[in-house]
Amino acid sequence: MNSFSFHNPTAILFGEGTLSKLGEQVGKFGKNVLLVYGGGSIKKSGLYDRVLEQLSSIGANVVELSGIEPNPRLTSVNKGIELCRNHQVDFILAVGGGSVIDASKAIAAGAKYDGDVWDFLDRKAAVQDALPIGTVLTLSATGSEMNGSSVITNWETNQKRGFGSPLVYPKFSILDPTLTYTVPRDQTVNGIVDIMSHVFEQYFSLTQDTPLQERLCESILQTMIENAEAVLENPENYAARANMMWCGTLALNGGLISVGMANDWASHGIEHEISAIYDIPHGAGLSIVFPSWMKYVYDARPDRFAQFAVRVWGIDPTGKSDEELALAGIEATRAFFTRIGAPATLSHYNIGRDQFDRMAEEAVRFGPIGSFKRLNKDDVKAIYELSL
Amino acid sequence: MNSFSFHNPTAILFGEGTLSKLGEQVGKFGKNVLLVYGGGSIKKSGLYDRVLEQLSSIGANVVELSGIEPNPRLTSVNKGIELCRNHQVDFILAVGGGSVIDASKAIAAGAKYDGDVWDFLDRKAAVQDALPIGTVLTLSATGSEMNGSSVITNWETNQKRGFGSPLVYPKFSILDPTLTYTVPRDQTVNGIVDIMSHVFEQYFSLTQDTPLQERLCESILQTMIENAEAVLENPENYAARANMMWCGTLALNGGLISVGMANDWASHGIEHEISAIYDIPHGAGLSIVFPSWMKYVYDARPDRFAQFAVRVWGIDPTGKSDEELALAGIEATRAFFTRIGAPATLSHYNIGRDQFDRMAEEAVRFGPIGSFKRLNKDDVKAIYELSL
Known part of the structure; x- marks a missing residue:
């Protein structure tokens, strides 16, 4: 066995109905929330409304970034970073699968970085600070809900790359298996x-x-x-x-x-x-x-x-x-x-x-x-x- | 499967030689350190000197509580609480096995509580605040190095009881298997x-x-x-x-x-x-x-x-x-x-x-x-x- 360090600070709320704790969790981090999600399946399923209800229960100001793609794109990440800056976002809430969470991690790191977020993916810079993020998971696959890794694709150059940082572990992740029934x-x-x-x-x-x-x-x-x-x-x-x-x-x-x-x-x-x-x-x-x-x-x-x-x-x-x-x-x-x-x-x-x-x-x-x-x-x- | 919450924020530094990171870890939490240990085996093994060297490298003011017993005693816990109060302790460092760590957790919670620390063991009060603690493990057994539980014995009444709190998870634990060679x-x-x-x-x-x-x-x-x-x-x-x-x-x-x-x-x-x-x-x-x-x-x-x-x-x-x-x-x-x-x-x-x-x-x-x-x-x- 090699020597190692291990530190996983993500809090997990697992089980049917745990979405009811979302407002309380987000409330620990601030009022200005960037809500990140994918192609709209959360609207069809009703999850979107339930999330907004939780956020409104704590009086959050919600800005939205929707349309995150599978194999999430650098262009979406950059949009999110701009929203964070323009709206003084305190907290990023990812509602979706690994793509949405990975994009949110890159946004969280990019929003606190003066340069180009791609620098992290291109190994030109290391993350020094990041906005806090939380997740509501809708798809079991990537593990991104409880780790510090993210994979982003730059479609201009056809480059798909990853970065990792202890600073982008989600603060909490809500894992309700019933939210994956419609996958x-x-x-x-x-x-x-x-x-x-x-x-x-x-x-x-x-x-x-x-x-x-x-x-x-x-x-x-x-x-x-x-x-x-x-x-x-x-x-x-x-x-x-x-x-x-x-x-x-x-x-x-x-x-x-x-x-x-x-x-x-x-x-x-x-x-x-x-x-x-x-x-x-x-x-x-x-x-x-x-x-x-x-x-x-x-x-x-x-x-x-x-x-x-x-x-x-x-x-x-x-x-x-x-x-x-x-x-x-x-x-x-x-x-x-x-x-x-x-x-x-x-x-x-x-x-x-x-x-x-x-x-x-x-x-x-x-x-x-x-x-x-x-x-x-x-x-x-x-x-x-x-x-x- | 029942619903559950899980959150384990303890950082682990595992492997031979990880003691060299002790000073850096303690330094994150303050200068006034209560060093808690057992019957002196750490002096015989040389570990005591190595720990003090690490603490002195960050200019820490060290107060000591030695002699923690197997089945650690309420009297020792109360001594530790008094030391914390008298010396404005910022951080508790437990060097030993489960008994030393359990005692340190009770001290950490008791130092921030106005009443009798036994209230936590007797289920009369819940922990609301605690000093941060860290551990250097010398005996594999209890798991106390990465959880929020503690068991204390009141020898006046022959009562052995436990308490648990998310607030007493160690901030870090140094796990060097070579430190268990002399067990x-x-x-x-x-x-x-x-x-x-x-x-x-x-x-x-x-x-x-x-x-x-x-x-x-x-x-x-x-x-x-x-x-x-x-x-x-x-x-x-x-x-x-x-x-x-x-x-x-x-x-x-x-x-x-x-x-x-x-x-x-x-x-x-x-x-x-x-x-x-x-x-x-x-x-x-x-x-x-x-x-x-x-x-x-x-x-x-x-x-x-x-x-x-x-x-x-x-x-x-x-x-x-x-x-x-x-x-x-x-x-x-x-x-x-x-x-x-x-x-x-x-x-x-x-x-x-x-x-x-x-x-x-x-x-x-x-x-x-x-x-x-x-x-x-x-x-x-x-x-x-x-x-x-």
């Missing part, structure tokens, strides 16, 4: 893949002597596998939605499940270059890329992949080598993604190899990626080839 | 039992639909079982000490592993009455009481005990009923405690049944205890009888 099937599927992929990025590690962390990772994967089909069969299954929601939050939780382990994150980088150009859902991209990455890297540590096969997928190890088990575990992962309806190949989106060179170049722009196996540009291209 | 064997054993018992109190629950929480509990138990003998064989096994330390911290972590589940905590109450009179180590008391409690209550939910037997102890379920599995799991627990050298009976300490009536009376002073099976005075007495 469409394909977005639910993408959320399942995203959550499991977050665990993969942490679990496949070369760090030794981390038995608790490995088991915590396996716990989330097993729970997701057990609950995924129940959620898809009945989107209003409270227990299954609640289990998925808590799995999603713990899966990417400031490192909770993998403290002291080297993380990988190459697959996320490899996927980001796909969605930065083709604007496909992040979870769908991960479903395509991850099994390819697994096949390409498993020989760096077949024993970890063998453990994955046995503990997570329940594959009988009798008479099998680590390599055989590893391949069976990867096959089980691919089969599971296919069973829940996630795409397996780039051709599903009619994506060919014509941009592979550019995408691979951009993926390694800061140097080789990953830690389980260091990947250079040619490795990344090979993984794209495996994903065709 | 004597019997205290290491008691720590192992204490950590596993904390998980038992949460895992044996009637709440339905909590698969992730159950697996998180099982993860800690499995990791403890895998590492216990390695720690005892070689007390300077870094990996095993580190794994035990992180298990201990997560096992009682403001509810992290069992959010949304009804907890039980009857066994802790039953044990507290033993150590409140006989001053035996808490972990030793738990080793005696817990298997007795299990035998007395398992029929409230044999399936959970069967799951425990299969997943935690690896007992083959083929052809066995839930009841058979449950009993085999309880037997495995008892055998494991005995294997690591923890006591199995009250007679080990020459404790007979003469105080059972008084102890049982006190255990249910606020009404029946436990939630897995509600226990009244006669039930508690029966569990003491099973422990003779």
Whole structure:
């Protein structure tokens, strides 16, 4: 186990009806609130009205930024920063999924920064201050509701990048599983893949002597596998939605499940270059890329992949080598993604190899990626080839 | 899964050498520091000097309260409160195990309260304010380094009681596994039992639909079982000490592993009455009481005990009923405690049944205890009888 620091100050209010505590929570931070949300599904569902009611109960002055996109855009972030400045915003309330929360984090940091917010994404500056934010989560996937990370896309340059800061952890997040009942099937599927992929990025590690962390990772994967089909069969299954929601939050939780382990994150980088150009859902991209990455890297540590096969997928190890088990575990992962309806190949989106060179170049722009196996540009291209 | 709130703001600095960050951490909170520690083992080990060096590097004015007892005493807490008042203490630094940290929490709350600090333990008042505290952990057991709970004993009345408050979570905790190398064997054993018992109190629950929480509990138990003998064989096994330390911290972590589940905590109450009179180590008391409690209550939910037997102890379920599995799991627990050298009976300490009536009376002073099976005075007495 490596040395580590861990600090996750986000307060969680979990369960049906916890929205009734929203006003009280926001009230701790001020009156001028920027309300950030997406394409309007919260209006259809009635959530928008319930949120405004809570905000009006504390006499808040509400400014709105709507229309945050999946793969949220730098242009939206800049709009939000301007609103914060023009309206002396005290607090940012994100109502939505990971895209809305990620955009809100970038707005929170950008509003307190004199330069261009893209500097944080481009690693030219570190966040020194940020407005406080809170979230009402409507989609289980990114874990952004309880971490300090954000991913933003610059569509002028087709660059999708991330930044992280302890200063943008939400002060609170309201997690009501019933607010995810209306999430469409394909977005639910993408959320399942995203959550499991977050665990993969942490679990496949070369760090030794981390038995608790490995088991915590396996716990989330097993729970997701057990609950995924129940959620898809009945989107209003409270227990299954609640289990998925808590799995999603713990899966990417400031490192909770993998403290002291080297993380990988190459697959996320490899996927980001796909969605930065083709604007496909992040979870769908991960479903395509991850099994390819697994096949390409498993020989760096077949024993970890063998453990994955046995503990997570329940594959009988009798008479099998680590390599055989590893391949069976990867096959089980691919089969599971296919069973829940996630795409397996780039051709599903009619994506060919014509941009592979550019995408691979951009993926390694800061140097080789990953830690389980260091990947250079040619490795990344090979993984794209495996994903065709 | 029940609705829940979760908020754990403690910052963790984990690993060999993290003590070098102590000065910087304390410096955030002020100059006047109350240093709380136990019987002087930190002087023998050299830790005391290293702590003072860190404090002097930030020009801190240090007042000391030494001699905190296992099962920490109200008299010590009151001494600490007086020191805080007389020396305008800004910050309390606990260097030790759970007793030192628990005492520090009570001092932190008492220093900001006009009345008698025992009011918090006696449920006559709730904590409204507290001095900030930080910890340097020297013993893996209670989890007090990352939660808001404290247990204090009033020896005038032989009452051992607990209180909890979000205001007494440590601001930071330094967890360096090498600082636990010198913990004597019997205290290491008691720590192992204490950590596993904390998980038992949460895992044996009637709440339905909590698969992730159950697996998180099982993860800690499995990791403890895998590492216990390695720690005892070689007390300077870094990996095993580190794994035990992180298990201990997560096992009682403001509810992290069992959010949304009804907890039980009857066994802790039953044990507290033993150590409140006989001053035996808490972990030793738990080793005696817990298997007795299990035998007395398992029929409230044999399936959970069967799951425990299969997943935690690896007992083959083929052809066995839930009841058979449950009993085999309880037997495995008892055998494991005995294997690591923890006591199995009250007679080990020459404790007979003469105080059972008084102890049982006190255990249910606020009404029946436990939630897995509600226990009244006669039930508690029966569990003491099973422990003779």
